[in-house]
Amino acid sequence: MLKILEGSIAVAEAVKQCRPQVIAAYPITPQTHIVEALADIVANGELDCEYITVESEFSALSACLGASAAGSRTYSATTSQGLALMFEVCFNVAGLRLPIVMTIANRALGAPLSIWNDQQDSISLRDSGWLQFYAEDNQEATDLHYIAYRVAEHHDVLLPAFVCFDGFILSHTYEPVDMLSQEDADRFMKPFDPLYRLDAAAPVSMGMYATPEYYLEFRYEHDQAQHRAKKIIAEVGREFGELFGRDYSALVEGYRLEDAEVALVAMGSLCGTTKDAIDEMRAAGKKVGLLKIRTFRPFPTEEVAAALKHVQTVAVLDKNISLGAKGAVALEVKDALYNSGVRVFDYILGLGGRDVRKRDIAAIVELAESGKGDLFYGLRTEVL
Structure with a gap:
């Protein structure tokens, strides 16, 4: 269905259709409209989801980490200084192989303070192990959220994903966006099926201490998952194109x-x-x-x-x-x-x-x- 939507609202609608079970986020310009819209969606009963109000971006991603480890599909959004505050948790999420999807409304980093757009924030986390997608327009920003969840949660990948779109230039701009129906989104998406999860009935350990004898191998496996993701991105992007006419199989x-x-x-x-x-x-x-x-x-x-x-x-x-x-x-x-x-x-x-x-x-x-x-x-x- 073609709608004229602000970029942030289109992203929020797409996230809703992905049916996250836990959302934790902290408002920061120019990302705020996304999480404001999702808060309204959850409060109005349009999405069966636990929306966690937190005191900082560090807490937001930490809450997502715990929820994802326990087996929930999770979501957050941030930008700039907020992403910088998440730095430690970003590495933990990726190292734990938790498929959290997070929207980045790209914005410059201080100092000096700037609320305007560049891509320094997400680029600064390029070595953290997250998948990184960049959208040209609001149609692409919207569609990439469905694809990011499918790729991140694939058992050959199991990595978190940034979906990046330019702050203000896209996040606050109204454009025509061909939105999926909930039925179409459900047809494309699959229920979250974690390979491992924290469960008292079947205990596992996550994030254990790694001695020098093992740390290198963890990083190798993480790197190999990034390389495997290329094939999965192509497969999922092609499937999206076959269903909805917009092919994202090419990187x-x-x-x-x-x-x-x-x-x-x-x-x-x-x-x-x-x-x-x-x-x-x-x-x-x-x-x-x-x-x-x-x-x-x-x-x-x-x-x-x-x-x-x-x-x-x-x-x-x-x-x-x-x-x-x-x-x-x-x-x-x-x-x-x-x-x-x-x-x-x-x-x-x-x-x-x-x-x-x-x-x-x-x-x-x-x-x-x-x-x-x-x-x-x-x-x-x-x-x-």
Whole structure:
């Protein structure tokens, strides 16, 4: 059913249809509308769920950890400083292989304080072991929640998942969203079937102390689960497409890339602006394309290499910065294209919510063509 919905409300409706049994969250801009809507849904009896009111984001994810370990499908949402406060628990959740799904309304991290969008928050947890999905628009943000639960709960994966969408740019924007009915959602979703759970009748131990003789093997198994997730994402995304007409089997998605000489690489809502800019550049005779990365963890190394092997130059648009190095996406793309002969340049842009316009994208293509890259794009020269 096609509806005009604010992004946060569309996400809340999708979460409701996934039938979580426990929700624990703490409000923080720009994520608040999601959990406000879910609180109303639970209070009105529209969802049979325990909604836990907590005193912090640390407590929110801790409550989800316990509920998931006991065998409940769980959900939370956060952003920015709230996600930073969850840092310790994020590693615990992933290490315990608990398939919690959490929405991240991406926002810059302080200091200095900013409530505006970039992707530094979720990128900073890239090594925590969570699956990471990035949505271009509110339709994708909505659909990815159904897929995230199916993938996370699959017994070959059993990993928690971030579904990331850009704060304010998407979370507070009204767009047409084709919502599933509850019947369709139930047809696609499956009841949570934990492989292990805390049960007094059948005791197990979770999160035990690991000596040096065993810790390495735990990390190996965790890494292997990330790699197995690629196959499961493809299978679940294809099934979603067969049922509802929107295929998410690809971890990356090309736009006008087949004959491109210059390829832009981006994640999130920036991809929409980039597509419009590409159309204008194409009309002017430039052979430019886009590779959108939908799944950052597991990173689609082979898919990126295959999609970009024919281009001459790659310009990565990073709304994050690994300080002292490069943007996180560029580091991964450079690794994927190592020894390929393709030139890869990184452009840090849009941090703290700074606008990225079509003319900025066109200017970056010109910089890449001239061999100028690995820079902060759009710096105000008067403050340097």
